[in-house]
Amino acid sequence: MKFSELGLSEDLLTAIVKHGYVEATPIQEQTIPLTLAGKDVIGQAQTGTGKTAAFGLPILNNVDTDNYDVQALVVSPTRELAIQTQDELFKLGRDKRVRVQAVFGGADIRRQINGLKSGAHIVVGTPGRLIDHIRRGTINLSKVKTLVLDEADEMLNMGFLEDIEAILTAVPDERQTLLFSATMPPAIKRIGVQFMTNPEHIQVAAKELTTDLVEQFYVRVREQEKFDTLTRILDVQQPKLAILFGRTKRRVDELARGLELRGFNAAGIHGDLTQQKRSQVLKQFKAGEIKILVATDVAARGLDVSGVDYVYNFDIPQDPESYVHRIGRTGRAGAHGTSVTFITSYEMDYLKDIEKLTKKRMLALKPYTREEATAARMKNAIADADAVVAKTDAASVTDAADELVAKYDAKTLAAALLGAIANVSEMDADFELSRERPLPRKRSFGGGGGSRNGGGSRRSGNGGGGFRGRREGDRDNDRSGDRRRKSFDRGARTGSGDRSQRGKSGAPRARRSFVIKDNQD
Numbered sequence: 001m002k003f004s005e006l007g008l009s010e011d012l013l014t015a016i017v018k019h020g021y022v023e024a025t026p027i028q029e030q031t032i033p034l035t036l037a038g039k040d041v042i043g044q045a046q047t048g049t050g051k052t053a054a055f056g057l058p059i060l061n062n063v064d065t066d067n068y069d070v071q072a073l074v075v076s077p078t079r080e081l082a083i084q085t086q087d088e089l090f091k092l093g094r095d096k097r098v099r100v101q102a103v104f105g106g107a108d109i110r111r112q113i114n115g116l117k118s119g120a121h122i123v124v125g126t127p128g129r130l131i132d133h134i135r136r137g138t139i140n141l142s143k144v145k146t147l148v149l150d151e152a153d154e155m156l157n158m159g160f161l162e163d164i165e166a167i168l169t170a171v172p173d174e175r176q177t178l179l180f181s182a183t184m185p186p187a188i189k190r191i192g193v194q195f196m197t198n199p200e201h202i203q204v205a206a207k208e209l210t211t212d213l214v215e216q217f218y219v220r221v222r223e224q225e226k227f228d229t230l231t232r233i234l235d236v237q238q239p240k241l242a243i244l245f246g247r248t249k250r251r252v253d254e255l256a257r258g259l260e261l262r263g264f265n266a267a268g269i270h271g272d273l274t275q276q277k278r279s280q281v282l283k284q285f286k287a288g289e290i291k292i293l294v295a296t297d298v299a300a301r302g303l304d305v306s307g308v309d310y311v312y313n314f315d316i317p318q319d320p321e322s323y324v325h326r327i328g329r330t331g332r333a334g335a336h337g338t339s340v341t342f343i344t345s346y347e348m349d350y351l352k353d354i355e356k357l358t359k360k361r362m363l364a365l366k367p368y369t370r371e372e373a374t375a376a377r378m379k380n381a382i383a384d385a386d387a388v389v390a391k392t393d394a395a396s397v398t399d400a401a402d403e404l405v406a407k408y409d410a411k412t413l414a415a416a417l418l419g420a421i422a423n424v425s426e427m428d429a430d431f432e433l434s435r436e437r438p439l440p441r442k443r444s445f446g447g448g449g450g451s452r453n454g455g456g457s458r459r460s461g462n463g464g465g466g467f468r469g470r471r472e473g474d475r476d477n478d479r480s481g482d483r484r485r486k487s488f489d490r491g492a493r494t495g496s497g498d499r500s501q502r503g504k505s506g507a508p509r510a511r512r513s514f515v516i517k518d519n520q521d
Contacts, residue, residue, distance in 0.1 A: 006032045008061050015092050016057070025050035030202045032058055035146075035178060040199040042192050043180045049204055052088050055148050055178045059122060060093045062145070068099070068119030069143035075167060076126055077154040078301045079104040079275060080282070085150065086124045098122065103129045103139075106275030113138045127155060127163035134170050144171045152181040152188055153321070154301055161187065168195050183321045214311075214331035216358075217365040218341045218351055225367075226342050227255075227433055230314060231262050232373035233340060233365075234292070235427070238380060239310035241285070243303075243329050244294045247315035247436065254433050255314060256294045263426035266292035269299045297322050303329060313341040316350050318439055320357040340365060347439055374424060381421040385414075388421075 001024050003016050024032065027045045034041050035058035045051045059072045074089075076082040086102035093100065101120035103112045105128050116123070116139055123130075123139065133139035147168070149155070155164060177196045181188050192199050221229045234242075244259075246252040249270040256268035267281045267290045278299070284290045286305050295303075297317065308330045317323050323341070330337025341362065343351055355361055368376075394401070404413060 001029045003028075003057075006057075007036050008032070008057060011096055012057060012061050012092070015095050018095075019092055021053065025054075027051050027202065027204055028054040028057070031055065031178075034200050034202075035059075035176070036061065038176055040176060040196040041178045042184075042188075042196070042199045042201050043178070044182070044184055044201075044203040045180060051150070051180050052085055053092070055150075055180070056085070056089050056092060059146055059148075060089065060096065060098055063093070063096070063098050063121045065097050065121065067143075068121070070116075070120055070123050070139065070141055071143060072122045072146040072148070073130075073141060073144050073167075073171060074122065074124040074148040074150060075130065075155070075164065076124060076150050077158055077160065078298060079106060079126060079278070080299070080303060081151065081301050082124045082126055084304060089122055089124070093122075100124065103133060104275070105129045105132075106278075109133075127160040127167065130167055131163050134166070141171045144175055146176045146178065147171050149177070149179045149181075149191070151301065152179050152191065153183045153185060154298075156185070156187050158298060164191070182325065183319075213335065214327055214337045214339055216327065216339050216341075216360060216362045218343055218362045219365045219367055220343055220345065220348075221367060223344050223435075223438065226314065227258060227431065229342070229367045230312065231259070231264070231427070232368040232370065233312075234259075234264060235373035236368050236376040237310060237338070238376070239291065241288065241305070241308045242292045242310040242312060243300065243305075243308055243326075244292055244312040244314055245300070245317070245326050246294060246296060247317075249296060250434060251315065251436060252294045252296055252299075258431040258433065259292060259294070261426070261429040261431050263423045263429075264292055265290055266294055268294035270296045271298055297325065300329070301325070305329070306333065307335075308332075309335070309337055311337065311339040313339065315436075316341055316343050316347050316354075316439070318350070320350075320354040323354045324358065344438060350439060370427070373427065377424060377427070378418060381418045384421050385417055 003021060003024055004013055006024060006029070008016070027043055027049045028051075031041055031043055031051075031054040035055065041055075043051060043054065045054075055074070063071055074082075074085055076085055082102045082104045086100050089098070089100045099118075099120045100122045101112070101115040101124070103109075103116070103123060103125035105126060109129070109132065112129075112133070113136075116133070125133075130139070134141070149164065152164075155161070177199070179188070179192065179196065179199070219229060219233070230244075244255060244266070246255050246268075249272055252268040252270045256266050259266035267284065269278050269281050273281075281290065281293070282303070282305075285293045288307075293300075293305075311327050311330045313323065313326060317326065327337075327339040330339065341351070341354075351362065408416075
């Protein structure tokens with residue numbers, strides 16, 4: 001369906017054309033008319049489906065630019081997603097002179113306060129920083145007409161449920177609420193019941209969760225062999241741009257350091273880095289100056305980088321939805337991509353859960369030997385040497401070349417050149433990752449049954465990539481936490497000091513009591 005059929009204003013349609021949009025995506029086609037009609041909407045959609053424009057276009061359509069009150073509030077789980085959303089809304093609303101202000105942690109709050117004081121029609125923010133502004137009295141949400149909770153499931157996973165509840169109490173009862181989430185756990189459904197008025201439900205079909213443009217592989221390997229296996233895979237596959245996921249911040253730091261020791265151009269991002277450092281790393285990655293970006297799930301939320309051809313899941317995610325988010329970083333805009341997931345024998349059920357959600361079966365990838373990795377490095381070094389010869393003005397260094405030829409034969413010189421380019425010695429750089437606690441074992445994987453995969457009959461020894469032998473897991477790991485989660489009381493509700501909220505229908509909105517263990521912005 002074309003955007004001109006969705007009821008948007010002419011000036012906004014002009015901006016849409018400038019922005020490069022042609023036809024509405026399924027989530028946009030369904031969401032925009034409902035939002036323009038003033039309905040509350042719960043949309044289940046993955047990253048990359050166009051949901052920012054799905055809620056952003058109706059908001060921009062309805063903004064009164066003569067009124068400098070905050071008219072719409074978008075809550076995002078991470079700084080990166082908040083910045084990305086701000087940028088997209090700004091580009092779409094520029095001709096209409098819509099002011100968009102992003103507020104997030106890790107940046108100078110005074111600058112954000114000045115931006116709010118100068119007038120912002122739309123505010124995009126992370127929960128923690130929004131709460132800071134609410135408590136300081138530096139943001140006025142009393143005129144908000146539309147509230148958007150973007151990637152709500154991720155905000156809950158990160159421990160922001162209490163903050164979300166506080167934000168919901170700070171905006172008017174008479175408002176429009178739009179909630180977008182990749183999954184619909186019970187807590188999300190409760191938000192819909194308690195804080196929304198007869199919401200319309202929109203869902204992107206499960207078959208659209210992953211794209212056929214991404215080839216999905218898994219490598220079964222012992223925990224203590226994962227890093228060596230990873231570097232050999234990188235040597236053979238030679239990704240142009242890759243994202244490598246680790247489960248914890250410590251893991252990300254160590255992986256980035258280890259890859260650099262072994263000659264790879266890598267850098268990591270996670271929530272403990274300053275915003276300036278994160279922005280610098282992302283800028284270098286987008287420019288191709290960094291080839292491998294190592295990231296936690298949280299830090300990678302909202303990343304939109306073109307040209308990523310490989311995604312590596314060094315640590316398999318605990319929930320299959322995170323896997324979908326991860327591999328969605330490749331196979332974009334019609335380009336092909338590849339994902340490789342590392343698993344131990346105890347994690348096979350997590351792989352099955354992923355396949356159940358995505359309705360696609362991963363292929364087994366045979367771990368490469370050191371000899372195969374060395375051969376791949378040398379092949380790449382030969383190509384680099386050819387490029388050096390082609391662009392070098394040989395005449396300008398003839399005298400020095402004659403001196404070398406007088407000392408060494410041609411084969412020795414060529415070998416030295418290739419060795420310097422390939423840095424084969426780096427392949428054996430001593431490096432050991434800290435041990436991390438494995439994911440909880442869902443059930444015992446039985447012994448053998450003729451399967452090289454350590455039990456069961458899912459994949460026989462003759463199929464799926466020819467593993468050289470049965471792999472065993474490593475139970476002696478110690479995990480350092482990355483995601484900052486919140487446990488909440490699923491039992492009795494608390495009423496002390498509670499301010500009940502009422503929806504547009506007049507029904508009371510119940511409140512819950514939550515306990516925050518930690519917080520990340």
